[in-house]
Amino acid sequence: MDSSGFELSWAISHPELDRSEEDDRVANGRAAVIGAGLAGSAAARALAARDFTVVLFDKGRGPGGRMSTRRAETPLGPVRFDHGAQFITATGESFSEFLEQARTAGAADLWTGRTVSIDRGGNAESLREKTRWVGVPGMSAIVKTALDGFDARFGRRASHVSGEAGAWMIHFEDSPVEGPFDRLVLTLPPEQLIEFLARSDGDFSEIIAEALAAKLSPCWAVMTVPANAADPGFDGAKLLGGAVRWMARMNSRPGQDGPDAWVLHASPDWSEAFLESDADTVARSLTEEAFIRFGLPMPVWSQAHRWRYALVTEAPGTPFGRDPSGTLGCAGDWRLGPRAELAWESGEALGQTLAD
Template sequence: MQKTDQIAVIGAGLAGLTVARALVDRGHSVVIFDKGRGLGGRMASRRKDGWRFDHGAVALRPTEDAFTAFVNQSEAQGNAAHWKDAGGWTGLPGMSGLVKPVANGLTIHTQAEVTGLDRGPDGWTLRGPAEAAGIYFDHLILAIPQPQAHRLLSPWPYLQTQIEPAEMAPCWTQMVGFETPLPTDVTYASRNEGPISVIARETAKPGRDLPGDGWVIQASADWSHEHLERDRAEVETPLLDAFFTALDCAPVTPEIGMVHRWRYAQTAKPLGQAYLHDASLGLSVCGDWCLGNTAQDAFNSGRLLATALISE
């Protein structure tokens, strides 16, 4: 890859930001496009009326040297803290705080959904974002969930076939806040049965300043798949009922309540390789789903792709 190449990254989650950061630090020109309003993908925080909920990744649990170094650096910079209850680290002041330093200085367009790709003699053009109009890119990186990458790759069915082995699963996430703390000692729980997979007490996380007792309830993949097309109002009551049952608490009406549907929340079956790269097209694909189900997998996918592109 030449230093004069213009590179587009689609997706501002951890994988996309990691590969973009590495390329920019080596002198490459990179522009990032993301359909969301914020950065970090599933390392996300939802804020409303003084409340903050980490409604995507709950905690980071590094097991490899490179990701451990990233988390340790984030902690040293005041962007992360260890949360003993969950056996991992959380971002400060929310999970998205971990990725914002990675994005510092990068050219990023949010609310800029890419709806199609075109490859011509002058390079890649992107359909959708006004910011991409008239720009030709020498290299394109898709750092988005597998189903979204699969759709954009429809003009190149041989590439679609290469990523088809990977599978992703959905997750309904509920966020609730109570004026008075619930009468329970539970701060974090991971469950393997019933409609709920994870319960996290936001108020118990380090560095949180909330107006009350905040909780995140993540539904299981099976339950989420079964209720995927339900209206948000239809999933609130059964999830909240299951939450109170799990905590063995009498039901209480929340002061605040929200739900979020992650269509592509978890990796059900990883691709089995860190990234996909087609040098002849100038196209690469990366994401957590290439390797597994965690933020560490997203980080490694982006990091390893950047290493390969820089040495190309």
């Protein structure tokens, strides 16, 4: 995933800021965000709005987290797969305004594909009541837009923090220490957050206790291209019963072209049962179930991806957690529930609170 557009610092990306303005930002505080998904993006924007200089670090090759987009070369041509979040919805003012901004920038649009719910007996019911947003040309474009102008550094796997409140140092597995930072935002999944804080200096007992109580279920995702196009009568389907819970046609989305291509998501129970299975076996099993059921031609290309922390099933119910000093906090959808907008609200609330 191309992340070259996000390696520049705020000052470089915004040449209208002169050196004195940049120095003022530094004087007002330096903040670091670990994780460049929606929660991290929202936190970064909130801190920057309070004149903090913000740096984001992420272990991936580019922004997105579970809103990543994978570009694959297949025998029938290149395809962009949204193999994580399939679409997002917005009800609150802040997230709705941001999505409209993303649409104006050409990075988001409404997905008006035919979406249905299909029960075990094959009975289909239209799901038209939701306004579904997708990224253009893929879901990661939404997060890239949120991070426009920020210093976001990818391929940086943070291991722990040291230092003291208001002077945090971030340690990485294969790169130099970064810091000090006045504020620190962590948007890791609960299990990874627990391990991270257990290796770190500080009193994080309350955050760890809340993370231990949160539960996320896994999800196997399959990206697949049938031998030729065929219409099952829908572009997205919520499936009741069976191993496959959801399937969506990628080329029904705005900004997507190329060959007929599908993403399949396994049910949480099936994903848990086969969590450590071979990826090729998973891809073959799920594709055969879905394609045979709906009469689609067998695939010429398939690939599976395992999301270990996909869907929030139990959450603390508060938007963020903080250490006793109030200078380090955690955010993410695991704090509130399984919706992208809740990840945004969590990160935004934490960023605003840390900046006060």
